[in-house]
Amino acid sequence: MNGEPLEPEPLQDIGKENVDKKETLKEKGVVYFDVGLTQEERYAMERVQIEREPKEFDYYGPVNDELVKKLTDYFNRIGDNAEEIINNLSALVARMADGVQKDFNAEYCWVNVRTFLPTNEYDIPRWHKDGGYFKSNEEFYKLVFPIKGSPTRFAKVLDAKRYEKLEREDAINNSIRDENSEEFKKENIRIRKELMEVVEEIEPPSNEQGALYTVNNRQTSTIHSEPKMHGGSRIFMQVLPGPKEKIEEWENRSKK
């Protein structure tokens, strides 16, 4: 497509609906919207087989043919799936990325896809804010969508002081992750359990809704967690749109 818009139509029209969505996002820190799945996309999401958990997919750049090609390579690695399914999933991720890139008038995107085999890791939620993408404390907005499995959970803070204390303790704990994994795990569970008392979960998105939420700002970023997996596997996608130099800044930081 080389700079040409992706087919089918972008995720959202740039009309009133989009303006309302951005206002809700600014005010509440999170907004859900119907992604308008096509029959082919829904079919691929229902049928995809997850047999492996390859290294996560990362792409930093404009939405173009190269992204689609790299997504196809990635989806080829997660299991033994028909070409049609792989192509439909790749097109779905690219379509969502294209929509959000246009919505935010961005030049570039970070597109990330993660595949999970069944795990109990998130039975106790990992409530957290996303931060540290950029040196600045500016608010950015990220799109998340569950291609397979449960959607991301969202929450609001009930006790900001206790939340911040636990956040600091979590940062200290993360710094010992590699040197003392037993101690890390124990402390991690303690923090996660206490966080459950400090936040209140809101109604999660449905399986056909994308969610946009605030990231990168230490104060205003939206609290969220991976969902309980209920013994199933999961494919999760996220897109962070932004100016070229910002996405490159994140790329450089993430590769350190």
Ligand SMILES: [Fe+2]
């Ligand atoms: Fe997160």
